[in-house]
Amino acid sequence: MNYFRLLKQVSFFSFMVLLLTYCEDEIYDPYAFESSAQLNGIKVEYWMYQIQWLDEYEAIDELDNTEYEMLVVEPGFNFIDFIYDTEYLVSALKYRPGGEERILLAYIDIGQAEDYRSYWENYWVAPTKDQAGDPDFLVTIDPDGWSGNYPVAYWDPDWKSLWLGPGGLIQQIIEYGFDGIYLDWVEAYDDDKVRQEAERVGLNP
Helix, strand or coil, rough: HHHHHHHHHHHHHHHHHHHCCCCCCCCCCCCCCCCCEECCEEECCCEEEEECCCCHHHHHHHHHHCCCCCCECCCCCEEECCCCHHHHHHHHEEEEECCCCEEEEEECCEEEEEECCCCCCCCCCCCCCCCCCCCCCEEECCCCCCCCECCCCCCCCCCCCHHHEEECCHHHHHHHHHCCEEECHHHHHHHHHHHHHHCCCCCCC
């Protein structure tokens, strides 16, 4: 298992624990703040987020047996190692146990480049704390210390083309059958080094 993916998952669930313990003087009631949304004609009240271990069929099958109306999952087809069987993942998770359709979203880190992805070329040079990398869109290291993750100049045409160009990652996600995407690191605009790079080229981040 990729160590950095595991750390991201631990971080997410740590956040959820903090969220669920928002007040020491109150007992958390999971039904106190019920809400729902209609997405693609599907009523979503409960959803789940999982980005690790889905290279294992047993984990996919276990997730398939849940009643969540929406799932956010790592699509896993563009890892260098531990590549997921994305076709199996999508076919298994698109429907709930009773046959009802569910919303399936692909997790993507849109504000950072990750050196364990297949788009990471051998000639790329990772940035350091004080120097940008190569290509130019590799701005700096992750501010929270996640090794292998690098905030990017997300407006850079080369970075955007990886996702939006012909045959890019978004097209591949669509072709696999996902209903949409879940964007991580949309707060890249608020990273100090990213803001400095934007200002250097005359852009409002």
